[in-house]
Amino acid sequence: MQNRCLTELDLSQNQIGDSGAQRKINAALTRNQKVTKGQSKILLQQGTQFAVAGEVQQAAERFRQALRLGIKYQDRQPIQAALDLVRQQLKQADGHTQSGKAHLQAQRFVLAHAAFVRALAICCDHAAAQQGLQAAHAALMAPPPQPSPQTPTAADLPQQLAEEQQLHAQQQASTRQWHDRLAAQCEQQAQALAAKEQALADLQRQLAQAGSHRRSIAADGALRLRIAALEQDKRDLLASQDELHAHLNILALRIALLAEQQSTPDSSKLSALRTQVRQGEDELVRCQATCQQLNQRAPTQPAALASIKLAAEKLKQVEATVITQREMLARQASLGLVPERRAWQDFLRELKRLRLWQARPAPRCFISYAWETPSSGSANRALQAFLIRLQNDLEKLGMPVQLDISDLSGQIDAYMATLGRCRHVLLIGTPRLLERATAPERNNLQIELVHLRTLRQQQPDALISLLYQGTAEQALPIDLRGSECDFSVPADYAQHMGEPEGGLIPRLLGAAVGPDYQRAWQHFQTKLRPPASTPIDPLAARAAFDAFLRSSQTVLRQHGKQVPVCYLSAATEAKTELAARIEVLVQDLATLGIAVRRSGPLADAAYLLLIGTPAYKQQLVLPRSDIARTFSQVQQRQIEWLPLLFEGKAEDVLPKVDKNVLYRDCSTPIDYYRSLASALNPRGLIPELFGIHRSDKALYKGYGDALQELATVWQ
Incomplete structure (x- = not known):
């Protein structure tokens, strides 16, 4: 109906003299442009949501469909910029996939598995990477030719530390790349916003000129509609710019937290050990002087002989103690890790080597928590440092972890949609969480809790509460309490993570906990015991x-x-x-x-x-x-x-x-x-x-x- 007047055009492309028909044609063309622009905006929003969710191929397809609609050049720029960004991500995912296929052909299954995981981390709907990951996972699940485990020796510890530092450096480099990429995108959005503002100013001048020259009411109305559309575009760009700035701040915080998580020696423990070594050396010198003084006395006297014997035994004990303290100090200085942290890392590697979930894929986890206020304060940084450590430890076991510090996109509904792909949800209990959960104003945390309550009704064991601060009554809603893991004491982190009875890792593994896990845990407990220092003959x-x-x-x-x-x-x-x-x-x-x-x-x-x-x-x-x-x-x-x-x-x-x-x-x-x-x-x-x-x-x-x-x- 809106295009009926188009059939009245002259076949020789002459203008129609009827002014009423011409107005109807112009109105129809304007409506078509609005519909096309609205469809392009819808496709752009859908593509952005897919890109945030990690489905890069779907996002690229939506951006291509938006470009095929034939919209104006100024409207194509943000869509083309988004398409270029997802194309780069697809290129990176293809590169990791090709690398994984090469490792898979060479039977380097661990490297292949890591390459496919990196590809899926960039593009979760990459079909080739999914197939390659399944093939690598099947190859890794095959029984090893030598089932007897070999305990890592002291010679392997520096190499393992170097591998962890290399992985940590790769994570930081990847985070900085994302930071730079988002900064560039933010700059492009700012330039587009400046161009829109310039166009708006030009149209306003045209509107002023139209009023001064008494233009027609239709022309003034068209200009006003154009100005309204440009103002809407301006608001959209401002909202997008604010979202990008928030994402940049989150990435900067993650870079700082990753730098703090780098494996560095515990300076307080090293200083205490150095003090103990110096005290032991002083005691050793005193014992040697005592032995020399006793040797200079009359050795034939029974009392002198007994004193010499006691002094010699004490000298051996002090010497053994000094040797033990020097070895511990040298180990911390060379490896950069305190013995407790090193034993915990060895325990995680042993669990990953055992592959306790052979019959099913590793469980995916979702971490839900409330940010402390202010977001840049020490309390929030300490909380997020704990969450990053928890995420890193679970990912070392092969469990994917969804954490908003690295995955936040600004779209709460799209972010909540990832809950369907997670088997477990870890609810971090803090007084701030209970305060936001019971606030009269609706917030994002309350939206999360609605999803969590629905998930708990469907799968009672899917929700696991972790107490980070305070008691259950002070930190958790009343209907989400019960069987909490208490992480309020940082020194007991390893115990609450790995304890076979009620620890977080056994609860995530479920039926996979068996004799192998018990032996690994006992071996970890043995490493925590201080070595017995015996005198050497x-x-x-x-x-x-x-x-x-x-x-x-x-x-x-x-x-x-x-x-x-x-x-x-x-x-x-x-x-x-x-x-x-x-x-x-x-x-x-x-x-x-x-x-x-x-x-x-x-x-x-x-x-x-x-x-x-x-x-x-x-x-x-x-x-x-x-x-x-x-x-x-x-x-x-x-x-x-x-x-x-x-x-x-x-x-x-x-x-x-x-x-x-x-x-x-x-x-x-x-x-x-x-x-x-x-x-x-x-x-x-x-x-x-x-x-x-x-x-x-x-x-x-x-x-x-x-x-x-x-x-x-x-x-």
Whole structure:
């Protein structure tokens, strides 16, 4: 009916003289343009909702349909910008899918599974990625050829830490990319808004001119309609701009929280351990002085002999305690994790390796909570840091987790639609949540709770309440209480997560908890117990080290390793005990066939062994001393020098040339054995002199077998 007058046009394309028909034609064209523009807006909104929900292919199709409607150029710009963005996402998803297929063909199923998961994280409706994920999941579910698990050794801990840091860096890089992309989109929206405002100003000027020249009422009405449409577009752009700014703020908060979650050493615990080590070393020095004083007394008296024996036993106990504290301090300093956190990460890896949900896919979780006020305050940051840690731990088990810090789009209905794909909902109980749930004004949290109550009626075990702050009466609505997991004490986080009876992970796994889970949990509890420090017999330790030297000599001969020439630079010691320890070092190296020179030319020397003692530092500052001349020649010839700390502190007894030079602590017998023999963290003197590396697998394995002779010393 609205296009009836179009049939009255002349076939020769002449204008119709009837002004009434011409007005009807113009009105029909205007109505068609409005309908087309309305349809394009509806398609743009649908595409945006699909893009927010992760269904990128559906979003791209809606944007293409909107562009096919033939709307004006200024209306096509935001649609084209949205289409370009989802095309980039599709390209990334295709790249991850191709990578996953390549890994799948090469039977690297873990890498393939990770690639397909990344693809689906970008585009959840990617058919090829879904098929590839199913294939990788089926391959991973196949029984492994060697079902017996292998406990990770201490040598694997740095590699595992490096992998976690690499994954953490990838997460931060991906978050920053999204942040930059949304910032660019926000800039484009701002430019479009400026263009709309300019067009609105032009039309307003035209309206003013139309009034001054007494234009027709129809022309004025058309201009007013155009102005109203432009004002509506302006409001839409402002709302979109506010939404993008909110999303940018959330991404900035997530970047800061991810940076705080990076695995770093606990400075307070490290400081306490360093204090304990210093106290233990002082006690060790006092015990040694007591033993020396008792030895100088009459040894024939029974009372003196008994005192010497008691002092010697106390000396062994203090020495063992100092060794244990040094090992714990070295482990935290090298790995960057406290033992409790490291044990928890090992427990999560063990659960993922066991694949406790083989018969069904991993459960997807949805986290519902209330933001603290203000959103930038410390309380809200602490809450979201806890949620990010919870999300990361569950995702390490293979459970996808929906958290609004990373998935918020501004569309609450679209966000709530993801509840249908989640098997469990984790409700975080806080006083702020109860306050918003009972507020008279309707808010987004109340919309979430409506969905949660419906879900709980359909699946009673789908809703799990977690108490983050306060009691159940203070933090949860009355109809959502019962069987809460209490996370109000941060120190008990691991217990409430993994406890077989009532923990969060067993409740998520359901029937999958069995003997394997019990054994993994017992192993985790065992790691939390402090190691028992037992005194080491010095004679037994020396015998074990001699056996190690003989075994190492055999291994080095079998592999034809060249014996290096070493030059020893040591001060003339007034202390008999220090001189004797230096002679023991020379004899131990001679057992391996290493010729240690103390005088003569340095031309053919490969290494300089520098014995760090207070006397060495005193003689080094004398310009004409032999030690000063030797060290000067070493620097000129660029000979590698290996400092060995026999007494005192490094900054007091070693040259201050290069802070990056690694010194080896030989101040106690146990430290001496470790500094010479250790294969890594740090490398000992023997592997350094003979060039023993992991690349030579046969030699490295043979040397590792020889290290078994020192098992009692390491313990």
